[in-house]
Amino acid sequence: MADTWGWEPTAFGIATEAIGIVDGVVALLIYACTVLWVYQSASEARMIPVLWAVIAIFCNVLAIPALLVVRSLIRRKCPECGAYAGRKDRCCPGCGHSFVKRCASCGKDADEHDRFCPGCGASLG
Ligand SMILES: [Zn+2]
Ligand SMILES: [Zn+2]
Known part of the structure; x- marks a missing residue:
């Protein structure tokens, strides 16, 4: 019985850790996608994509509204x-x-x- 008692919290711990890793991977994917999207959009709009990629690396999702606002100011579709x-x-x-x-x-x-x-x-x- 002592074994079962000791095993359960460990399984819970493994599950929590796994969720933590998945969370980390998802966050990293969202981060990478944001940077890629910003780079791609800036390049499409001919707006110095490298500069926007750097902004996205530092500000991440905040770079999206910033890019949209600047693009609407200086570009027309x-x-x-x-x-x-x-x-x-x-x-x-x-x-x-x-x-x-x-x-x-x-x-x-x-x-x-x-x-x-x-x-x-x-x-x-
Ligand atoms: Zn006229
Ligand atoms: Zn056209």
Whole structure:
């Protein structure tokens, strides 16, 4: 009986330790995936992936919202092919899609989503 008594806490201890190892592996996987995802996304958006990988190594999950915010500030996503272009780029570097349209009345460039010309107010249809 003494043996059984002594064995049970040990089994519990082994189980706890195993859960601890699994936890550690899962945490490491999440950590590695985060760094990879941040690197991949930064590289897709042409935003110095190595710098973002370093940020992800130090800040881990915090790098994700940071990357999303910075990306939305300096990049725009092409509606045609999904590539990222600079905010001021006139065309998509991935497929040549034009982000601007020229006003027929005054010749000023307007955003592709503008319904009226920001220069003269003419309808851009
Ligand atoms: Zn494109
Ligand atoms: Zn105009």
